[in-house]
Amino acid sequence: MGVLPVPAEVRAILLDIEGTTTPIAFVQETLFSYIKDNVKEYLRAHWEEEECQRDVGLLRKQAQEDSSLDGAVPIPLESSSGEEELERVIQAVVDNVHWQMSLDRKTMALKQLQGHMWRAAYATGHVKGEIFEDVVPAIRKWREAGMKVYIYSSGSIEAQKLLFGYSTEGDILELFDGHFDTKIGPKVESESYRRIAASIGCATNNILFLTDVPREASAAEEADTHVAVVIRPGNAGLTDDEKSYYSLISSFTELFLPSST
Structure with a gap:
């Protein structure tokens, strides 16, 4: 050189x-770790918002397409209102996101949610x-x-x-x-x-x-x-x-x- x-x-x-x-470490350790560590908190905070519901809808559709894959995590629809039911669905989304990320998948649904989470993290100064x-x-x-x-x-x-x-x-x-x-x-x-x-x-x-x-x-x-x-x-x-x-x-x-x- x-x-x-x-x-x-x-x-x-x-x-x-x-x-x-x-640095590769920034992408792997900072950006992706941020998603894994904060996805549940993010979904709880933004669940009622239209953008978040669209993101969850895309992830649910992706989960249906993935249903035959080994270890795939389904995302149920909310069958009733109530805190317990909401937690059950949110946990399924969290588990699905973690599963996709563990396989280093780059699905549109996963990328979209990650993008919205990073946008919030950058804007609030949590990530640079x-x-x-x-x-x-x-x-x-x-x-x-x-x-x-x-x-x-x-x-x-x-x-x-x-x-x-x-x-x-x-x-x-x-x-x-x-x-x-x-x-x-x-x-x-x-x-x-x-x-x-x-x-x-x-x-x-x-x-x-x-x-x-x-x-x-x-x-x-x-x-x-x-x-x-x-x-x-x-x-x-x-x-x-x-x-x-x-x-x-x-x-x-x-x-x-x-x-x-």
């Missing part, structure tokens, strides 16, 4: 979040998005040099905006020209990077993608996108082949933009 020159044709830098701009300290100064430099900067993460666009809107560096959303999530396609499929380029309005080789995941790097490269793999504390280790094959950086400051000379 050291200095990595950015190819002259690059006009846009596409950033992964987890393990790239943000963690950003590696080299990230913001580097992005400011890239933008001054005329680069566009985008985010591409498996977390929803809403979750991305919360993380950067309520971050340890303050609200830094103005640093990004746009956000992509898996609605544009999975990160391990090359077609997703072609769609992103079309959406940005450039060729795939006008983009440099920074990620910590070699499978994503490989998919982007197949689409003729430039790639660098980011090595951060807590990230999964790379094989010797991956280390010798990919351009590696351990800090955004290692990228050298020809246009900034």
